[in-house]
Amino acid sequence: MRTIWLMALKDLKVVRHDKVGLFFIFGFPVLMGVLFGFINASFSGGSENVQLEIAVIDADQSEMSQRFIDALRDSGSVTLRPPADAAASVEAQREQAINDIRKGRLLAFIGLPAGFGETAGIMWMEGPAIELGVDPSRAAESGMLEGIIMQAMGGLIADRFADPASMRPMIEQSRREILESDDVNPATKAILGGFMGTLDTFMGSLDELNADLDEAGESGGRPSMQLANVQTVDVTAPNEPNDLTSRIGSPWDVSFPSAILWGVLGCAATFAVTMVRERSQGTFYRLRVAPITRAQIIAGKGLACFIAVILVNAVMVALGYALGMRPDNPAFLGLAIASLAFCVVGIMMLMSVIGRSEEAVSGAAWGANVLMAMFGGGMIPLAFMPAFMKTLSQFSPMSWGVLALEGAIWRGFSLAEMLLPCAILIAVGAAGTAAGVMILSRATD
Amino acid sequence: MIVVEGLSKSFGSLKAVDAISFEVHTGETFGLLGPNGAGKSTAISIIVGASLGDSGRVLIGGRDIRDGAAVRRLIGIAPQSLALYEVLSAERNLRFFGSLYGLAGDELASRVDWALRFAQLEDRRRDLVRTFSGGMKRRLNMACALVHGPEIILFDEPTVGVDPQSRNHIFECIEQLKADGRTIIYTTHYMEEAQRLCDRIAIMDHGRLLALDTLDGLLGEHGGAAVVTADLVRAPADVSLLPASLDGLHLRFESRQPLEDVSRLATGGVAFATLHVARPDLESVFLSLTGRSLRD
Ligand SMILES: Nc1ncnc2c1ncn2[C@@H]1O[C@H](COP(=O)(O)OP(=O)(O)OP(=O)(O)O)[C@@H](O)[C@H]1O
Ligand SMILES: [Mg+2]
Numbered sequence: 052m053r054t055i056w057l058m059a060l061k062d063l064k065v066v067r068h069d070k071v072g073l074f075f076i077f078g079f080p081v082l083m084g085v086l087f088g089f090i091n092a093s094f095s096g097g098s099e100n101v102q103l104e105i106a107v108i109d110a111d112q113s114e115m116s117q118r119f120i121d122a123l124r125d126s127g128s129v130t131l132r133p134p135a136d137a138a139a140s141v142e143a144q145r146e147q148a149i150n151d152i153r154k155g156r157l158l159a160f161i162g163l164p165a166g167f168g169e170t171a172g173i174m175w176m177e178g179p180a181i182e183l184g185v186d187p188s189r190a191a192e193s194g195m196l197e198g199i200i201m202q203a204m205g206g207l208i209a210d211r212f213a214d215p216a217s218m219r220p221m222i223e224q225s226r227r228e229i230l231e232s233d234d235v236n237p238a239t240k241a242i243l244g245g246f247m248g249t250l251d252t253f254m255g256s257l258d259e260l261n262a263d264l265d266e267a268g269e270s271g272g273r274p275s276m277q278l279a280n281v282q283t284v285d286v287t288a289p290n291e292p293n294d295l296t297s298r299i300g301s302p303w304d305v306s307f308p309s310a311i312l313w314g315v316l317g318c319a320a321t322f323a324v325t326m327v328r329e330r331s332q333g334t335f336y337r338l339r340v341a342p343i344t345r346a347q348i349i350a351g352k353g354l355a356c357f358i359a360v361i362l363v364n365a366v367m368v369a370l371g372y373a374l375g376m377r378p379d380n381p382a383f384l385g386l387a388i389a390s391l392a393f394c395v396v397g398i399m400m401l402m403s404v405i406g407r408s409e410e411a412v413s414g415a416a417w418g419a420n421v422l423m424a425m426f427g428g429g430m431i432p433l434a435f436m437p438a439f440m441k442t443l444s445q446f447s448p449m450s451w452g453v454l455a456l457e458g459a460i461w462r463g464f465s466l467a468e469m470l471l472p473c474a475i476l477i478a479v480g481a482a483g484t485a486a487g488v489m490i491l492s493r494a495t496d
Numbered sequence: 497m498i499v500v501e502g503l504s505k506s507f508g509s510l511k512a513v514d515a516i517s518f519e520v521h522t523g524e525t526f527g528l529l530g531p532n533g534a535g536k537s538t539a540i541s542i543i544v545g546a547s548l549g550d551s552g553r554v555l556i557g558g559r560d561i562r563d564g565a566a567v568r569r570l571i572g573i574a575p576q577s578l579a580l581y582e583v584l585s586a587e588r589n590l591r592f593f594g595s596l597y598g599l600a601g602d603e604l605a606s607r608v609d610w611a612l613r614f615a616q617l618e619d620r621r622r623d624l625v626r627t628f629s630g631g632m633k634r635r636l637n638m639a640c641a642l643v644h645g646p647e648i649i650l651f652d653e654p655t656v657g658v659d660p661q662s663r664n665h666i667f668e669c670i671e672q673l674k675a676d677g678r679t680i681i682y683t684t685h686y687m688e689e690a691q692r693l694c695d696r697i698a699i700m701d702h703g704r705l706l707a708l709d710t711l712d713g714l715l716g717e718h719g720g721a722a723v724v725t726a727d728l729v730r731a732p733a734d735v736s737l738l739p740a741s742l743d744g745l746h747l748r749f750e751s752r753q754p755l756e757d758v759s760r761l762a763t764g765g766v767a768f769a770t771l772h773v774a775r776p777d778l779e780s781v782f783l784s785l786t787g788r789s790l791r792d
Pocket of ligand 2: 536537538576652653
């Protein structure tokens with residue numbers, strides 16, 4: 052163990068002199084974290100062809116609710132995920148959706164309450180609230196979704212006018228109720244009667260308003276008039292579905308996991324290069340001749356990389372705390388970081404045997420890093436990726452790393468939920484180490 | 497101390513080391529002399545266990561080099577290509593390599609000081625290796641082989657690029673190590689170094705061991721006769737006294753006892769204007785063994 056420690060210490064000293072490597076390990080992630088933090092905090096745009104995957108839980112099952120869903124689909128901005136089990140109760144579907152969002156498998160859900168169809172699209176009647184639960188790391192898309200809901204509601208209003216027959220009974224009923232009511236004094240009756248009479252004029256002007264809203268919805272801005280009563284659901288608190296206090300302390304909670312990803316990938320590339328440099332500068336020869344085993348040489352290298360990853364994470368977490376980040380579960384965060392570090396050691400081992408020269412290894416390592424970071428969500432939010440990239444992102448160990456970190460910081464994962472991403476990270480680490488060691492042990496010269 | 501038996505190693509179709517066998521005795525300095533590409537470094541790296549031979553075996557003190565740490569601890573090697581951490585200081589390099597051999601604390605510190613003196617780098621101890629000149633690095637490369645005080649030391653062309661003064665210092669240090677009873681294998685393509693330092697010399701070419709003996713043994717066996725060339729003041733009265741016929745006043749002859757022959761001529765009244773005696777050396781040994789010059 053002393054030998055392994057000596058090897059690791061030496062490597063850390065070597066890397067300390069590598070200014071470029073250090074920048075990529077420590078400077079770059081801080082930069083990315085802060086940058087992403089600002090982006091998450093202020094992003095409010097979207098492009099035409101963005102596809103947001105959401106689930107709609109329809110507790111109303113009316114013609115109106117179906118029209119609303121069709122309008123969402125026709126907006127072209129969302130894809131609706133069919134329920135996994137259509138026969139499941141609305142409650143079960145809702146729970147499933149919240150869980151999936153929490154685990155990062157779904158962007159959002161929209162809940163249409165029972166009775167939605169009776170009042171939807173009628174401006175003066177406030178119906179039960181539409182539920183909206185969005186992945187908190189997607190603040191940008193959340194604003195967009197609200198816009199899309201408004202747009203769909205606006206469409207329903209237009210539908211009501213296109214089909215006056217469906218409006219007339221409601222107006223008639225309202226007027227009758229007012230006139231027949233004993234509680235309402237005659238003066239009020241007169242005013243309300245007059246109001247109902249001018250409704251036609253008012254409604255005529257609504258068409259114009261709808262047109263305005265369509266525009267507003269598309270540019271992501273919030274309409275100035277409340278078309279729909281949207282109630283946000285906190286998906287991070289499954290046990291208290293109505294608890295609206297978000298677990299997200301600051302934009303940094305969201306931006307740091309992706310930023311840390313850059314730092315740990317920097318570690319992988321930097322230590323992979325020290326491994327080939329060991330060969331190119333001949334010191335590997337001395338190590339092989341020395342009274343230490345090959346396993347100790349490799350373990351020393353791995354330990355150095357592991358320590359560096361932990362250090363990067365410690366620095367980033369400390370910085371996050373300073374900026375207002377409040378991890379949900381520090382113990383889980385430790386577990387996530389340790390798993391991530393182990394995964395990075397495996398990636399480093401594999402990278403170190405890709406080529407024989409420093410140039411080859413560092414080139415290939417950074418190429419792989421950029422790909423892993425891209426598919427892991429380190430560059431553009433997953434939601435903005437085309438579908439095939441989203442599928443591929445499952446194969447980037449970094450997307451699991453980000454999920455594990457988020458799970459501990461704000462997704463409120465249970466231990467069981469932490470296990471999947473952590474196990475994948477550890478498996479990747481073990482596979483990478485095994486492959487790297489196997490290739491290295493064949494390269495004796 | 498070191499037994500090498502039938503060692504072979506090929507790279508593809510090239511036989512870099514071809515069934516070589518030899519023994520190195522305790523306290524001996526053993527020279528491995530050969531031109532570029534002879535297979536010296538390849539043989540060395542198999543002997544120290546840095547790479548595997550295709551066949552044959554190496555015993556160090558009766559044990560196989562692959563047996564483990566105890567055998568490896570006995571060995572120190574200064575590889576031909578530098579093996580140093582460029583971004584660590586001279587001292588850190590020495591400390592790291594020393595600690596790999598189990599040294600620690602005061603013992604490590606005093607060994608590192610000794611090695612720095614050996615490398616004449618005491619005043620540069622805290623400077624990074626990448627700021628060193630080629631010769632300094634080469635000296636440090638040797639010091640790293642010695643820091644743990646090994647019984648057996650292998651120097652693979654240690655003096656390449658070292659200035660004459662430092663080279664002399666290195667020779668003195670090696671002679672000191674010899675006097676301490678260390679066993680040394682020294683590879684070089686400079687015959688002067690082999691002649692000065694080595695008790696026995698093996699001559700290698702194309703992976704094969706062509707001859708192995710003491711310097712005198714090699715010269716006697718393969719060196720041939722010395723060559724005497726002279727210009728005479730005048731032709732002697734009795735030309736039958738001369739071992740060869742005169743070309744004008746120029747005389748050239750080969751002899752196994754050149755000095756005796758010359759003094760016999762002088763007492764016989766031959767007057768020399770110039771005189772040159774070329775004794776056989778390793779160059780002539782190599783020439784006679786391979787038909788080529790060592791300096792090709
Ligand atoms: N790793 C390798 N792969 C392929 N060929 C090699 C390798 N190492 C050495 N050789 C070949 O083996 C032969 C012997 O090389 P070696 O380095 O042992 O020679 P050397 O006697 O040390 O020469 P020098 O005096 O130049 O150091 C050479 O022809 C060389 O090209
Ligand atoms: Mg060589």
